[in-house]
Amino acid sequence: MNLSVWRGAVLCVVMEEFGGPEVLRARQAEDPTPGPGQVLVDVAYASVTFVETQVRSGNGPFGRPALPRVPGNGVGGRVVAVGPDVDPALMGTVVVTTTGGAGGYAERALARADEVVPVPPGLALKDAIALLADGRTALLLFRQAEVEPGEKVLVEAAAGGVGSLLVQLAVRAGARVVGAARGDRKAELVTSLGAPCVDYSKDEWLRMVRDAADGELDVVFDGVGGPIGTAAVGALRPGGRVSLYGMASGAAATLDADDLAARGIRTLGLFAAPGRAETHPLIAEALRLAADGILRPIVGQVFPLAAAAEAHAAIEARATVGKTLLAVGAPDSDR
Known part of the structure; x- marks a missing residue:
């Protein structure tokens, strides 16, 4: 059974052409539904990276992806739906996860169930997402x-x-x-x-x-x-x-x-992207070190989801410190 609890439209940021930050535009889109092996995350924060600004400009390190595209590879929030073959115990869990390279600049995002990392008690979600990558x-x-x-x-x-x-x-x-x-x-x-x-x-x-x-x-x-x-x-x-x-x-x-x-x-x-068997434990360890007060992630600036273009412009202008995030919603996902 698909345990989706959402219906209707969601806000996301869409890139329909390559160019400057202005090509990132807020749009309404159909609410995604998780398929086999997937979960749906009600996104509270989305990570913004320098590489994403390169991809948007058309000068990314891995070539030009197909368009239109919702950017964003890292999100943090609460699992609100699971696919037909996914353990329903994940429902309600606060997690950080990658999205497979796209789809993160959105109110809700799909991710592989085996990619999610639960956020340990005592660690704020915005700090956890800052440590994801x-x-x-x-x-x-x-x-x-x-x-x-x-x-x-x-x-x-x-x-x-x-x-x-x-x-x-x-x-x-x-x-x-x-x-x-x-x-x-x-x-x-x-x-x-x-x-x-x-x-x-x-x-x-x-x-x-x-x-x-x-x-x-x-x-x-x-x-x-x-x-x-x-x-x-x-x-x-x-x-x-x-x-x-x-x-x-x-x-x-x-x-x-x-x-x-x-x-x-x-x-x-990092001459080759590490596989999940290597990255998953590293993410979990980084979160644990932060929860224990050993690592302090630096969240330097937070922009609203609809201001993703401003976030990209700030990164390109070298005006940021630490991690740049998009605040998407679901404030009850933080702790």
Whole structure:
């Protein structure tokens, strides 16, 4: 039996063409019905990512998807319907989940039942959704890098969703951490997480990093790419590690394979999307660490669902800190 409790139209944000933020328009759509293996989530918050702004512009890393499209891959809310073969005990559970790449900018969204992660008691839903993608990514990158106590670590884009978590993980591991970000607001955030912050819009930013770290770096988490990432890799000691996790500049760092090999630099990062068997436990662990007060997700700005275009514009203008969310509805889903 399909246990749907909703009928009628829902509000969503539709993208019918590629272009600037203005192509994101609020529309009414038919209420979705979960099929086999699916659940329907009454969405309270939807995650907004930098990659989604690239997809919207037509310059996404995986090509151009078919249109029209409802963007959004991460949502948090309450399960209000289940498909015919799904355990009805999921009904009413507050969860975070991915949607398979689209459909998240909506009042209700479909997801695979085996993709949902229950939100632990004591953790606010907006904090949980902030960790859905960024938490699992930060944990995976940090484990790859094998940061040791006393090592000198640079985190670029340190005021971003992933960067702010990497700063916290490295500080907690006993590393000597330096953050790099742009502007006073971001610097204040990074400092509040326990690390000095250098503004990489300044000409002497790399010298300031070396001064703050007191020498060459052991690990660089490169979330910017371009000239910033390229320069940071040059500040690594022989035998160091660089972890590539983003291209906020719009381009990858220029890495010379021969130079890296000669210096014994290991290149790490997310070169292939991890599978569910790896990501599901990482998400659950990130939520647990936040519920226990060990990780503090940074939700920097929240926009109404109908203002998704404004959220995209803010991300592209580098005017955001931490995670950007869309507040969709269902306030009773939060806790």
